[in-house]
Amino acid sequence: MAKAIDGDKLIGLLGYLIEATDSKLEKNLLWSILEDIESGKCDPTPPVQPTLQRGDKVRHKDFKNRGPGVVMLAMGQKAQVYFEKTEIGQPVKAYYRLDKLEVIPDDPST
Structure with a gap:
C-alpha cells in the first residue's frame, strides 16, 4: 500500500537540504523539486467517484x-x-x- 507524504514536512526537509549543501548542482535540483511540490504539480489525482442516481x-x-x-x-x-x-x-x-x-x-x- 502506498504511503502519503506530508507536503509541509517534505518542503521543510528540502529547505533544510538546500541550506545544508554546498553543491550548486544539488541546490538547483532541490529548488526544482521544491518548486514542483509547492506548485501542486506532484499532488496525487483524486480517485474518480461513481455518479449514482436513485434506481441505479x-x-x-x-x-x-x-x-x-x-x-x-x-x-x-x-x-x-x-x-x-x-x-x-x-x-x-x-x-x-x-x-x-x-x-x-x-x-x-x-
Whole structure:
C-alpha cells in the first residue's frame, strides 16, 4: 500500500537540504523539486467517484456475495443501497461509501 507524504514536512526537509549543501548542482535540483511540490504539480489525482442516481444498480466491492443492489438515495460521498440478497438471508438497506460501490451497467439486450 502506498504511503502519503506530508507536503509541509517534505518542503521543510528540502529547505533544510538546500541550506545544508554546498553543491550548486544539488541546490538547483532541490529548488526544482521544491518548486514542483509547492506548485501542486506532484499532488496525487483524486480517485474518480461513481455518479449514482436513485434506481441505479450497484454491487459492493467487498460484499460481492450480496449480489446486485439498488440505490435508494445518493448524497455526497455515500449512497443508501437496498440489497435483497445478503449473507444473512434478509434484505439490507444501509449507507455505503461511493468508493466501495461499482455500477452495474444496464443490459442492452433488454
